[in-house]
Amino acid sequence: MLNTKVHLAVNAHGIPVRIIITDGTTADCTQAWQLISDIAAEYLLADKGYDSDAIVAQAQSQGQGMTVVIPSRKNRKVHKSYDKDLYKLRHLVKNAFLHLKRWRGTASRYAKNVRSFLAAVQIRCIALWANIS
Numbered sequence: 001m002l003n004t005k006v007h008l009a010v011n012a013h014g015i016p017v018r019i020i021i022t023d024g025t026t027a028d029c030t031q032a033w034q035l036i037s038d039i040a041a042e043y044l045l046a047d048k049g050y051d052s053d054a055i056v057a058q059a060q061s062q063g064q065g066m067t068v069v070i071p072s073r074k075n076r077k078v079h080k081s082y083d084k085d086l087y088k089l090r091h092l093v094k095n096a097f098l099h100l101k102r103w104r105g106t107a108s109r110y111a112k113n114v115r116s117f118l119a120a121v122q123i124r125c126i127a128l129w130a131n132i133s
Helices: 032-036 053-060 084-101 104-108 114-129
Strands: 004-010 016-023 043-045 067-069
Touching: 004 032, 004 084, 004 114, 016 032, 016 114, 032 053, 043 084, 053 067, 067 084, 084 104, 084 114, 104 114
Parallel strands: 043 067
Antiparallel strands: 004 016
């Protein structure tokens, strides 16, 4: 069994548009720049794990101009405001993970190596794009 972590960027319909597989101990916020680079989006919805000034700056610059909807972490001295109603749409990301976990092989990480696991995740994402459940 692999010790891996899947990072996903999804579109407004909850369909994965970018997948990154990392070691299981890798922090989420270290992969954010790869997930959002070169993606044209109006909003960046993410959980507290992605609350960092660098991520916010990247999302708002580089011609991306995303509106950041990330709640502040508890330890932040100045808490930022965010659109709570828009943040509720983040369930689409969780739903994408649930669709991936519906396949037993990806949920249990039966793959012997990272390439095989990534291929299994990509195949499931293709099925989501083709609307095959």
